[in-house]
Amino acid sequence: MTPRRSAHMTIMVAAAQKAARRLVRDFNEVEHLQVSVKGPSDFVSQADMRAEQTIREELERARPGYAFLMEESGAHGSENWAWRWIVDPLDGTTNFLHAIPNWAISIALEKRLPEGGSEIVAGMVMAPALDELFWAEKGAGAYLNDRRLRVSSRRDWSSALFATGIPFARTAPRNRLAFARVLGALMPETAGVRRMGSASLDLAWTAAGRYDGYWELGTHLWDVAAGALMVREAGGYATAPDGGDALSGDIVAGNPHIHPRLRELVGSALETAKT
Incomplete structure (x- = not known):
């Protein structure tokens, strides 16, 4: 229908x-x-x-x-x-x-x-x-x-595919360091990380199950407002790294099996980058 x-x-x-x-x-x-x-x-x-x-x-x-x-x-x-x-x-x-x-x-x-x-x-x-x-x-x-749409059902990180936004020239040093830590942790144990260049599409594709998880640091409300709702309505999670508001600048999204560990990983990287 x-x-x-x-x-x-x-x-x-x-x-x-x-x-x-x-x-x-x-x-x-x-x-x-x-x-x-x-x-x-x-x-x-x-x-x-x-x-x-x-x-x-x-x-x-x-x-x-x-x-x-x-x-x-x-x-x-x-x-x-x-x-x-x-x-x-x-x-x-x-x-x-x-x-x-x-x-x-x-x-x-x-x-x-x-x-x-x-x-x-x-x-x-x-x-x-x-x-x-x-x-x-x-x-x-x-x-x-x-x-x-439904988010993916993958649990095993070895078969999971992730999306992100890679820092560029104007990115804050703290976010560059945190990104590098997360990427370094993910690369050895996942199916891969993609950078496609559109935050709204990354979230939409996570809602569609094409990606199993997504994170990005320093986003704006217009980048993620629509996509974060899509992930949630497709049965996934979209939050800040500390579990709070997903529209506050840093966002972690994924299916219910992938999101908790990814959120913990990103949050830990951000805390380490402060010191």
Whole structure:
């Protein structure tokens, strides 16, 4: 039976689809720009901004009172919002820049709770170049297109595959050291570690059981809000290394068998890196 999407999810998918059409056209031009004197960086930056503007316009038209948190342009709307869209219009910009198809549009919906705080109630990750739409709603499960998702059931680390984000030039020294410790511990006893360059897709693929575990340090809310919900709705865990909020900057996700040890490993590496 085809799963029924809520009105919110229908709006999110429609906004992403509109932005995706232009992004796909731009993506098909990137390969030609690789040989230009100016290079493709400015072109991709403009593609990113155009996609964000399109998504904002579509979401605002459908739900004019909602606030926004957007990767490129920051926060918009009332500080006392009841509902907020969280948008990364092009997650995997470097992949896009190099004509690698692993990039995505990520949109999440956050709801303010009467008792204080907030929660992510819906999220979608669209990979236009791969023709895949991942989506999840709180309490209703996670899906790839119309197929229900479940995290993997692997227990044995020797057959488990992990994903991560490798630190780069602007990464804090503490995170670089912690990453190296975790990677050094994983490499000898797992099936491998992958770095695909898009946090939202890494989480979506963990929800789909393609990866057994995922960790990354120093993420932003727009990187992981949608994907973390997907992992949970697919039967997995997505938390901070200390077991707290997964949206606080450092995230560990995985199936119920893999997550506890991975979380302990990442947490220990971070503590060691402080000294």
